[in-house]
């Protein structure tokens with residue numbers, strides 16, 4: 001904070017006292033001003049449930065005396081937001097914080113543009129509050145440069161309860177049951193599966209099918225270790241075939257549809273089921289729907305024992321302002337605070353990333369998610385979501401997106417051809 005003190009004449013007598021007093025007031029005011037920082041935050045939470053969650057963050061930061069400057073870029077999965085971020089960083093004008101995750105945090109760290117918030121993390125004991133699978137992702141060269149806000153489960157199936165009743169079925173636990181139910185729904189004139197034809201949604205659906213068909217060890221070998229023979233092997237081919245079989249149960253108008261509009265189809269009963277991470281719950285909640293009554297949230301077929309995690313986090317960028325730096329630290333501290341973790345995650349559909357929280361206000365979907373997270377952690381079946389930026393570099397992830405998107409859309413490509421392409425895509429630099 002720069003002051004004009006050097007330019008002031010030397011005070012004398014009573015005037016001097018007043019001047020000293022005035023200077024004191026000015027200093028207090030100046031400090032007060034420094035306490036209120038404008039913190040620009042890039043995020044892509046623009047659907048009904050997401051916007052409500054972002055509002056919680058904005059409000060709680062404002063309550064801390066800082067000012068939230070909204071930098072929202074629409075587009076599920078965050079592809080558009082990442083493009084906007086690059087433009088701003090290249091122009092030398094990054095936002096104070098941006099919603100980025102996984103290996104992208106390391107890539108931004110390599111660019112030298114992130115700032116450490118390790119003092120906040122140390123003071124508040126983050127290493128003890130955050131599961132180790134997640135805290136490692138938030139650090140660059142041993143220093144926290146990002147703060148996580150939640151844990152989303154990706155291997156989920158959302159079902160309209162009435163639609164299921166109409167065909168007298170139970171939530172499908174296996175792929176055979178799933179396709180039998182889909183067939184019955186089709187015959188009853190209900191679109192069995194709602195999907196938005198966007199690459200990240202295709203990729204997410206495929207990721208979930210692959211986990212359900214091949215299990216966590218297969219998933220890990222293929223998508224985390226990028227093992228070539230697993231990528232082109234028979235289990236991958238089976239997963240691709242199962243994924244493609246779903247297409248017959250989706251509608252023709254899917255191209256370009258946003259994920260939340262697909263969720264809307266399940267909410268209204270136009271469609272019966274959707275594969276989607278549990279941010280979908282935010283949409284059901286905004287529509288006033290009750291889990292277990294109006295809709296069901298179950299692990300996707302075959303994946304009951306496994307858990308694909310997707311953690312939203314905010315990384316902090318180097319800025320040339322002491323005020324903003326202070327605001328960044330306020331934000332970092334807020335993100336892990338118990339109050340924020342509770343209110344935000346109640347709206348977002350996810351569960352708190354902060355361990356040891358009381359979950360009594362959360363619904364059965366979230367409570368089951370927390371229990372399954374812990375048991376998957378113990379069993380070694382907790383896997384990161386590659387479709388949601390948690391595993392591979394953005395280059396490999398983008399190449400996987402292309403392969404899966406093309407396979408979904410091109411009815412002449414065989415599953416083996418797509419598997420071979422995945423193996424090639426894994427080598428993208």
Ligand code: BGC
Pocket residue numbers: 044050075076077078152259279310311312388
């Ligand atoms: C993010 C979620 C978001 C979803 C849809 C995911 O990648 O982790 O927070 O709600 O995309 O935009």
